[in-house]
Amino acid sequence: MDVQTWTFILVGGTFALYIGIAIWSRAGSTKEFYVAGGGVPPLANGMATAADWMSAASFISMAGLISFMGYDGAVYLMGWTGGYVLLALLLAPYLRKFGKFTVPDFIGDRYYSNTARTVAVLCAIIVSFTYVAGQMRGVGVVFSRFLEVDINVGVYIGMALVFFYAVLGGMKGITYTQVAQYCVLIFAFMVPAFFISFQLTGNFIPQLGFGSEMSDGTYLLDKLDQLHKELGFAEYTSGSKSKLDVFAITLALMVGTAGLPHVIVRFFTVPKVKDARISAGYALILIAILYTTAPAIGAFARTNLITTVSDKEYSAMPEWFSNWEKTGLITYEDKNKDGIIQYVGDKEANELTIDRDIMVLANPEIAQLPNWVIALVAAGGLAAALSTAAGLLLVISTSVAHDLIKKQIKPDISEKQELLWARIGAAVAVVVAGYFGINPPGFVAAVVALAFGLAAASFFPAIILGIFDKRMNKQGAISGMVVGITLMLFYMIKYKLGGFGGGTAEDWWFGISPEGFGTIAMLVNVVVSVVVSRMTPETPEDVQEMVESIRYPRGAGEAHSH
Structure with a gap:
């Protein structure tokens, strides 16, 4: 069977599974809609957290980033796992x-304070939309290649699907769908890795294959460095970023992870405090399986790509090449009119442009793996993008229904009406997300990295100081969040989107890239929060007691409802 038939079977089958689960686990109450009724077992929650967390950026973009950036791509690995x-x-x-x-x-x-709540709702919505734009784009890329439709049509199909199970099932539907999506995603990521690792190095385990010798006796990474040097690219295993920038990006990604609303909310879905710790442990192990494989896939894909396209005749390119050309994600311009592909580091002479986001998806085709493996990767990429998109849409809808309408505008609203508002919020969010998917600001992982910067700059200090500093009051928290997110948005718009007169890498403050600037904005937030809170009235007694009781594990076995 050809790739397209396999894709229809595998993608169709997994989608039918997700929709079936959504119908089976429809949410009947707001508690089920927001936190799955608080009764999810730790292992299931660990799998759902891992799927929620490993977005299209982890599945599609991260190995692609590493395969193009080489050593510099490691910041994504360290930051996202450390967080x-x-x-x-x-x-x-x-x-x-x-x-x-x-x-x-x-x-x-x-x-x-309701002002603090409203500022937090705005920050949650900004972070979630920046993040979801990357996911929808990922969905479009996968559909456009494997179902051979326009990228925008792909985004519409993705919108329809997420809409269905996020709006119907809420957190309960999403949790069990994500357990299934984790299984699909990890299987789809690992199968081609095993195949290609064996093909290149004779070692089945990609993590070991990454450091092994190839059939001609050279080590894989030495071979890659050699290929890069010959073609005039920067050496694969050496970095070009400054130490300070690497540190800033890693910290921004770590702290951003810890402030991401859609990941934090997963810990409210388990029965006990102890279960929250256990499910975080499971999630870390399940995430590590993919994250330790990504650098290997990046190196394998890069080696295969260079040996397939460099100095070869354009007319003799394999079928996968023309398939990706149709999507516009690979472009070839014959500058010297000799019909041979020049793929080199010199921008003037280079004739081939490759979108980084296709590396993982095209990898099995470049390595000539069986058609069912190629289709499996498409199903995995969609599982990764859809599971995260659903988690983010839920954050947007609960922020609107629970934190704006129920807590502030109409406190006497009935549960049924609140549920209706949550569903309307999710529906509007899907439409906005689709718009961003069709007009995305940059490629998937870069957009996602900016969402982490925004989360680091706004939420993290307010949460961490809220737990560990009794003296932290509303004036401090509000001014910190506002200053932090404003600073981050300003820097992002100026250096990433060219607003406020724009600027180049030479003009970066302290030489820190927009992806790493969340670290600076976070530190400013902390300083502003602490200084303002020390100059304004003390926190009320009852709030101080509440902070005490969160920190001490009295009766930690049961969760008290205050």
Whole structure:
């Protein structure tokens, strides 16, 4: 069977599974819609968290980034995995004990102020939309190649699907769908990795194949460095970023992870505080399977790509090449009119442009793996993008229904009406997300990295100081969040989108890239918060007591409802 038939079978089959699960686990109450009724077992929650967390950026873009950036791509690995450890140790158990549905809910109650709650809702919506734009784009890329439709049509199909199970099932539907999506995603990522690792190095395990010798006796990474040098690219294993920038990006990604609203809310879905820690542990192991394989896939894909296209006749290119050309993600311009592809580091002479986002998806085709493996990767990429998109849409809809309408505009609203508002919020969010998917600001992983910067600059200080600093009051938290997110947005618009007169890499403050600037904005947020809170009235007694009780594990076995 050809690739397209296999794709229809595998993608269709997985979609039918997701929709079936959504119908089976429809949410009947707001508690089920927001936190799946608080009764998800730790292993299932660990799998759902891993799927929620590993977005299209992890599945589609990260190995692609590493395969083009080489050593510099490691910041994504370190930042995204490290952030998880931070989340499990510093935030998850305390927030679970606090027992709220959403991050703005925690901030509104901890800072005894609706202004703080509203600022948090705005930050949650900005972060989630920046992030979801990347996911929808990923969905479009996969559909456009494998179902041979226009990228925009692909985005529409993705919107329809997410709409269906996020709006119907809420958190309960999403959780069990994500368990299925994790299984599809990890299987789809690992199968081609095993095949290609064996093909190139004779070692089945990609993590070991990455450091092994190839059939001609040279080490894989030496061979890659050699290929890069011959073609005039920067050496694969050496970095070009400054140490400070690498540190800033890694920290921004770590802290951003710990402030991401759609990941934090997963810890409210388990029965006990202890379960929050256990499920974070499971999630870390499940995520590590993919993350330790990504650098290997990046190196394999890069080696295969260079040996397939460099100095070869354009007319003799294999079928996968013309298939990706149709999507516009590979373009070839014959500058010297000799019909031979020049793929070199010199921008003037280079004739081939390749979108980084296709590396993982095209990898099995370049390596000539069986058709069912190629289709499996398409199903995996969609599972990754859709699971994260659903989690983010839920954050947007709960922020609107629970934190704006129920807590502020209409406190006497009935549960049925609140559920209706949550569903309307999700529906509007899907439409906006689709718009961003069709007009995306940059490629998937870069957009996602900016979302982490925004989360780091706004939420993280308010949450961490809210747990560990009793003296932190509403004035401090509000001014910190506003200053942090404004600074980050300004920097992002100026250096990434060319607003405010634009600027080049030479003009970066302290030489820190927009992806790493979240670290600076976060530090400014912390300073502003602490200084303002020390100059304004003390936190009320009852709030100080509440902060005490979150930190001490009295009766930590049960979650008290305050």
